[in-house]
Amino acid sequence: MAKPTASPVRTGLVHLALIIYTLIALFPVFLTVINSFKDRSSIFRDPLGLPTPSTFSLIGYQTVLGQGDFVLYFQNSFIVTGVSIFFVLLFGAMAAFALSEYRFRGNTLMGLYLALGIMIPIRLGTVAILQGMVAAGLVNTLTALILVYTAQGLPLAVFILTEFMQTVSDDLKNAGRIDGLSEYSIFFRLVLPLVRPAMATVAVFTMIPIWNDLWFPLILAPSDATKTVTLGSQVFIGQFVTNWNAVLAALTLAIVPVLVLYLIFSRQLIRGITSGAVK
């Protein structure tokens, strides 16, 4: 049946509403980026103007790169996020495989136990986590953050990957068994490659909260050597709060990696959400 064609007026109104909201969503980011390239007086004189040759200035970036240890902060963030995602994916996929492939006593219970963490935030255990990290001598180490983020990411990873692994054909795995593959090879060589799309979705979902987290870096690893870029920019901006050039430049520097990653992964991310990966 042919759809009744919508009137041009209605389509126009729909676009108008969407464009207005898109502007609301993008404007603050746009404003920050353009002003970070202007000199101080034109930031205040003409906040909405694009940088022109006469107002262009990199003074903010010079301050940021001269004062803050941003290279180190970026490095810390990359290590923490990367290693955590690696463990979340590996451990999560292994547990998901066990839950979806084998029938054993307590299977359902185990699934529920691991799913608890989807709804209950790990933050509520901070008091005892800090106590434990002090006892283990892990305060102000990246290891502490990696452990916490791995635990934080696992529940959702196990949940999504279990659903996905149930769709992998039994025939394939049984064929592997007949060919004499061990259960480990079946997992690593047959199943893992097949669930790669789901792993990518999990990786994106896991990455965002870890990269953006302020709470655990603030409490577990606030030392200069272990600051993540989120905490680093928070502290930097707090100190330079009256130096608008520096603040805007620091914000822009913090936005750029997120923006680049988002442009690369946005299709994956949006497809992940809309295909019902999180339900």
Place this chain on the structure above:
Amino acid sequence: MSTVAEVSIDRAEDRHRRRWHILVFLAPALLVYTAVMILPLIETLRLSLFNVKDNQSIFVGFANFQVLFGDPRWAASFWNALRNNFVFFLIHMLVQNPIGVALAALLSVPKLRFGAFYRTAMFLPTLLSFVIVGFIWKLILSPIWGVSPFLLDLVGLKSLFSPWLGKPGSALIAVSLISVWQYVGIPMMLIYAAMLNIPEEVLEAAECDGVTGWSQFWKIKLPLILPSIGIISILTFVGNFNAFDLVYTVQGALAGPDGATDILGTLLYRTFFGFQLQIGDKSMGATIATVMFLIILSGVCLYLFAIQRRMRRYQF
């Protein structure tokens, strides 16, 4: 395809021959999750029943809770934070979710051009860290910079401008709306997904019966996306009662002005970690964390047992 019987025999053999594999596959996830998440959570709940006297940890029963709820030094800031937290949640439910539903409805207009562009752009704020979001809005709303008075002037509302973040009466609303701006992408995406899953035939049948436009949205689409709205509500609830970062970056740990934006997360941070003259208090920190745990748990249980069960699932 192997038959069910064969599969179950395979599985039965698995149980006898290969049970160690199961343990090896489960162990790493189970160990990290239990050691770093579950045990600290239980330990935190336990600590809330203890207090330190003369450097000795002693069992005090529910005395910490009595102090938190009733002692003049604690009760005022606790009830203030709890009330603010409910307002924070209410604003999200009233603003964020309706806007999310509206945007999703617009995005799911059939044959919409540039749909992917709109989705990508509108989801961007959700990915930014609280530090970025907090400071950007702090600058934009700052009376020093003059961006917001200028923009309000464009629509002739300049007289409305005031330093919202600095006034006790409006600071909480302003912070909540910043958070709404950041998170509107999540309800939008989930509802959009739910709307895509509504089968064509249902909508065509509705059109045949003359149900179109607004009444189609209210009578056909909205009931079908109710389960997604339920999920979004509980996600919002958990996120809001666990929030901390945005208030911390916009208003600092003291959640000013005069505690007007203090929520449970910032109260927990100050209590447990100490701030300025206040000394960190582990027992009271654990007590506040326990209260937050109970609030979130009751919300989740209410959702799972009362709301989700009553909601009808439509199978197509």
